Amino acid sequence: MAEFKELPADAPAGAKLMNWFENRFPTMFDAYRVHMAEYYAPKNFNFWYIFGSLAMLVLVIQIVTGIFLVMHYKPDAALAFASVEYIMRDVPWGWLIRYMHSTGASAFFVVVYLHMFRGLIYGSYRKPRELVWIFGCAIFLVLMAEAFMGYLLPWGQMSYWGAQVIVNLFSAIPFIGPDLALLIRGDYVVGDATLNRFFSFHVIAVPLVLLGLVTAHLLALHDVGSNNPDGVEIKSGPKGNRWSASAPADGVPFHPYYTVHDIFAVSVFLLVFSAIVFFAPEFGGYFLEYNNFIPADPLKTPSHIAPVWYFTPFYSMLRAITSEMMYVLIGCTVLGALLGVTKCKSSLFRAAVLAATALAVALMLSIDAKFWGVLVMGGAVVILFFLPWLDNSPVRSIRYRPSWHKYVYGLFVINFVVLAYLGVQPPSPVGERVSQVGTLFYFGFFLLMPWWSRMGQPLAVPSRVNFAAH
Helix, strand or coil: CCCCCCCCCCCCHHHHHHHHHHHHCHHHHHHHHHHHHCCEEECCCCHHHHHHHHHHHHHHHHHHHHHHHHCCCCCCCCCHHHHHHHHHHCCCCHHHHHHHHHHHHHHHHHHHHHHHHHHHHHCCCCCCCHHHHHHHHHHHHHHHHHHHHHHHCCCEHHHHHHHHHHHHHHHHCCCCHHHHHHHHHCCCCCCHHHHHHHHHHHHHHHHHHHHHHHHHHHHHHHHHCCCCCCCCCHHHCCECCCCCCCCECCEEEHHHHHHHHHHHHHHHHHHHHHHHHHHCCCHHHCCCCHHHHCECCCCCCCCCCCCCHHHHHHHHHHHHCCHHHHHHHHHHHHHHHHHHHHHCCCHHHHHHHHHHHHHHHHHHHHCCHHHHHHHHHHHHHHHHHHHHHHCCCCCCCHHHCCCHHHHHHHHHHHHHHHHHHHHHCCCCHHHHHHHHHHHHHHHHHHHCHHHHCCCCCCCCCCCCCCCCCC
């Protein structure tokens, strides 16, 4: 047991109160020092470094508003829609809580997408931060599951039919598909059992996993230290600053420097968030679809079923995989195998590659394209986990990579936005073709990264971060 720290009798009352708590709960104060006051972050953080804190803010908003919604929501297929209407019309400030929760879901994905893009352009997934990136990708995957399950709960037309379409996709998996879809639904159709399962996962199970991953993400980040726009490790640089002789010279305490930085970002975010909540909560039908204000009717299918906007890039990739697209994928598989065979000198490895390619082609020809669409949709998220090992550039940050790399990343963003737009549009021949090209570009960006990331002459990386006071 640690010794109690005593203060002089004439010490201020506030100091005495703080000392009383510190003597009885030293772990909390140690955590504050390690993760806030004595956590030295690079002094050259810019605009892109606000989105992690904003994601934490939105997570708190979602948890708090979700608790109040659960107080009045009925997870019953006969009562769910009416209970949401009751919240909106009769519960005091219920409409505000509901709109904050629905807007928060979209806001969560906005800040997470921007947070991931920052990691992409500044190489925040590179050694020694691979585990930080993996935890972040796991958060993204769990967040998608949480959003999908919550999407069913209002029990409107789009909730019901969207869940029907997505759950039925699992039935395309060979052998186990039908049983897996039945297990997820809890019945032969999306109904009361499905609603209860999704409610329990959305409210209890998935949030616990999400909170655990967020904690692991932050702990892993603070163990290895934050990256910065220059991609320079401040821990390996000179030591000593005005706060500590052993601290990195190019670091500043997270508190108060970046807490103030984040408070300003939070203020701006809340202004925008409030404007949407009060003046445009449906956001033109993207945040809350108009069809979802109609009670679920199993006998009336909407003319066009599409997921919420944050799922639409991946939904576009799912729809892009048609029977004729399978021949393109077979061609890509054979071409990749030939390149692997020509680069490899081991005859045993060549034989293994050729055998694997033959098996893959046989499976692609024999299994329905719907299954491969599901595989592509899932693979579009899973491939992000491998990014630390796909990027072979000698430098981390986009600032010091060849200038044409910026255009490649720019095209990737444009392609992702186009796929998102096509995902909310009704199917069309032109849209199908564009989404097929976009899908190939999306996977090509990552699968060819070991090759193109090495190309070009990078600029000289400075030994210390570039920083100009402002």
